Amino acid sequence: MSSDLPYTVLITGASGGIGSALAEAYAAANVSLLLQGRNRQRLQAVAAACAAKGAAVEIATLDLRDLPALETWLDEVCRRAAPNLLIVNAGLNTHVGRQGEAENWQAVQALLDVNVVAAIATVNAVLPAMRRRKTGQIALISSLAAYFGLPVTPSYCASKAALKAYGEALRGWLAAEGIKVNVVMPGYVESEMCRAMPGPKPFLWPAEKAAGYIKRGLRQNRARISFPFPLNFGAWWLAVLPPAVSQFILRRLHYAD
Numbered sequence: 001m002s003s004d005l006p007y008t009v010l011i012t013g014a015s016g017g018i019g020s021a022l023a024e025a026y027a028a029a030n031v032s033l034l035l036q037g038r039n040r041q042r043l044q045a046v047a048a049a050c051a052a053k054g055a056a057v058e059i060a061t062l063d064l065r066d067l068p069a070l071e072t073w074l075d076e077v078c079r080r081a082a083p084n085l086l087i088v089n090a091g092l093n094t095h096v097g098r099q100g101e102a103e104n105w106q107a108v109q110a111l112l113d114v115n116v117v118a119a120i121a122t123v124n125a126v127l128p129a130m131r132r133r134k135t136g137q138i139a140l141i142s143s144l145a146a147y148f149g150l151p152v153t154p155s156y157c158a159s160k161a162a163l164k165a166y167g168e169a170l171r172g173w174l175a176a177e178g179i180k181v182n183v184v185m186p187g188y189v190e191s192e193m194c195r196a197m198p199g200p201k202p203f204l205w206p207a208e209k210a211a212g213y214i215k216r217g218l219r220q221n222r223a224r225i226s227f228p229f230p231l232n233f234g235a236w237w238l239a240v241l242p243p244a245v246s247q248f249i250l251r252r253l254h255y256a257d
């Protein structure tokens with residue numbers, strides 16, 4: 001962040017728990033923040049907190065499922081200058097219900113539209129400008145739920161696994177061009193989404209702690225920024241063990257109830 005030009009950070013889902021904490025973590029003099037969300041009131045409150053720390057802040061209130069509107073906004077942003085850091089953070093969750101009823105199809109479709117389609121569309125729209133500049137960083141907010149499908153959240157796990165694989169592929173493809181790509185895999189972090197989820201939430205982190213950890217990981221350009229340690233280690237094992245053993249462990253931990 002040493003040049004005269006402001007360091008530009010674009011964050012989707014900046015009105016939410018993790019997104020707003022990330023915005024505040026990056027807010028500083030000579031930083032330009034581009035913050036997206038739907039809830040204008042929350043976004044304005046985040047913007048005011050970031051401006052108070054000296055950042056220049058712009059907000060964009062749009063529904064990410066409106067792909068033409070998303071593309072128009074990102075084209076306009078990139079015409080001015082490619083963001084130095086793009087944090088693809090907006091996301092939704094669904095679950096099969098407290099009695100294991102089923103996921104609602106409309107909710108599943110909205111989840112896939114935001115967590116996968118809009119996430120990849122966002123990268124796609126920003127990437128050409130980063131490639132022209134031969135520099136930039138893209139952080140994709142996946143989840144520890146990407147390691148192994150959890151019985152209560154099938155579509156969410158599928159969407160986060162998609163984003164994890166996408167980010168890993170991008171990192172390999174773009175490293176030689178000077179573009180860094182990082183996959184972020186949080187465990188449980190305090191937010192509206194997290195509160196709405198049924199089931200145990202071990203090792204829950206405040207959003208500010210998660211944002212600080214993510215920021216450090218991005219500075220170090222770590223391929224995978226996953227936390228907190230005990231949950232990350234356990235979730236990683238679920239992907240490594242034979243699936244029958246992983247399913248057994250999940251039942252014992254009441255993740256399949």
Ligand SMILES: NC(=O)c1ccc[n+]([C@@H]2O[C@H](COP(=O)([O-])OP(=O)(O)OC[C@H]3O[C@@H](n4cnc5c(N)ncnc54)[C@H](OP(=O)(O)O)[C@@H]3O)[C@@H](O)[C@H]2O)c1
Nearest residue numbers: 013015016017018037038039063064090091188189191193
């Ligand atoms: N919290 C956790 O435990 C946890 C764990 C692992 C991964 N994550 C991931 O972290 C990311 C942030 O989640 P969070 O926990 O901070 O949840 P959150 O507080 O519910 O925030 C979600 C954000 O996504 C935005 N969003 C959702 N649907 C949108 C749409 N259709 N169009 C535009 N924006 C939309 C929301 O905007 P509005 O509110 O303005 O509509 C909000 O800013 C998500 O990708 C989530 O999957 C969270």
